[in-house]
Amino acid sequence: MSTPIGLSEQMLCAYVALQHLQEGRPLIDIAEELELSRFKVGRMVRRARETGLIEVRLNMPEVIDTHLSRKVAQKFGLQSVIAVETSSDEPSQVRKDLARVGARVVRETVNEDDVIGLTSGRTIVDMCRVVGEFPNCEVVQLTGVATSTWNQGMQAILSLGVATNRIFPLHAPLVTTDAPAARAITAQPSIIRSLKRLDHISKAVLSIGGWPNSSLLATQLSEWNEMSQARSLGVVSELGTSLLTTNGAAVPHLTSRTIGISTEQLASVPHKIAIGGGHGKHDAVLAVLRSELVDVLITDIRTAEYACRLG
Template structure:
């Protein structure tokens, strides 16, 4: 009896055709084991089993189609794969992580997002990178890294905001360098100077000059996303009542490293700009990888504005915030 398909799809092993469903399944399993588990190339498998590379490719394809080989993309249990993928596709992000922490506790949300951001940095940063850290609650107050960190330079890119319930940006920088052993570049200055006389003094300090020189060499940044409201932005809390009202009148809804944005992601100029001590917008945009970090669903408008601005190409947020961003941006 001849093969109905002429034998074109029936492989041969050592010159003999493999007939029968069971024998083909065994052959598929052998090819799949060599390819996926033993890391052999298709050429090596073909030579070893007397097959063509085309036949090896077809057997691997059939192994996936029949379920003999199942490929799973594993994420940590506390990450939402579906929401992460939706945000990544919707906004063209290089990296995106959405945590599953319950939204009934802001402290838990902050810790969960901070740990996820730290884990992402641990994965993508190498010894050759220069990492910038901004003032953001999510990276403040976390315990030291157990698994270590790359031996890279870590640079403070915004001034500090004094808070009772959180460590400042300088301690966040030290946290990474304690784990990795790389150099920490810090400067002592507020994020927002209270008057026009202070900025020039701080910008002339050798520590800030040294950090500013490194702003042009940054390859990765971790930056907080704030909404223009109480307990939603470190800059808002550091600003005077007059500055807050001025920004609100100009329809500011988001803040990123001291840059104020409207709902469309456009940079809004305010009198505070000259009093900010930190990285500039052109310097930030020149950094290849810019990871935005936020928690709390009340920041959904701010996160959307930041995504529209193009200031970030990576995102780490909590589930409720991710759902709110996607819902408002169909």
């Protein structure tokens, strides 16, 4: 138990703590002002916190578990993980909550000299709708769209580059029925123009697809009666055009039929942000963490906890 301190010492401890924690003054400056040693001033800051004179509170617009975030980042060697407490477990709400945090991260990360690449997943579309003010940088669509009904959502992504007309869209499907169809589409001048920009991406923002029920690509393959083969290869996740197994290995099952950034190209992007979560994406997010293909992950707390348990 701490020894009680008198009022005068309480006032001094409180002053020192406020100067250091609130005003940001270095301990050495406060020590010189009060003619005390830097070590004694440091002890006073600690005493103010231990006795409850000063409370340090997390005051963020989003509820983020900072301890869990750091734990996951260290476990998997990521630059940063953001574990968000979502307002519900309903998939569409999880997407919106993660998209809102993703929008803030992108605003704070992207500069005007960046070439930013975006996938066409639902979470990224939601993110683009709320991102607000955005740098006048080059915007490149990283992949085609997974379903024929999703083109309307692409307008949210492409609108980011409207101000400077520095937009490189991929008006193409993510996966084609066969390799000849993919070759025909990628031979079109407008598609060639966009695909060439994939080697110049400086920052990539990608949604995580969870197989079999939380991925538009998986849904499309199911409609084509092709899911059983992909599942037999152990696919649990998709990131861009990369299909990943539980251990994070890329499976080249659809390589000749997909349109967008390859696994090799993605690996060479300097800064990669992945967004995804919810119950249907637990294994998918874990696969992405193990893939070594991302630098930053934005997910929900329950998915982060799952990754910690099984990682």
